[in-house]
Amino acid sequence: MSYSFFLFTKLHEVIFGISDEPYDLQYDDMVDLYGIYDASEFNRSDYDEYRCMVNFLRDLKSKQ
Numbered sequence: 001m002s003y004s005f006f007l008f009t010k011l012h013e014v015i016f017g018i019s020d021e022p023y024d025l026q027y028d029d030m031v032d033l034y035g036i037y038d039a040s041e042f043n044r045s046d047y048d049e050y051r052c053m054v055n056f057l058r059d060l061k062s063k064q
Contacts, residue, residue, distance in 0.1 A: 008034050008053050015057045
């Protein structure tokens with residue numbers, strides 16, 4: 001696991017709360033979501049990695 005993926009999952013917990021889904025399902029969801037983030041315009045901004053991830057996750061939450 002890369003530090004970037006670890007950071008992404010931890011920020012997801014902070015922004016969305018801790019999930020009660022089984023860990024294997026959470027992992028699959030995070031892998032998919034991280035892939036979407038990685039290919040998104042949020043990952044190509046002038047901000048540092050932390051801020052890019054936070055912006056992506058907040059944008060995602062605002063659309064729910």
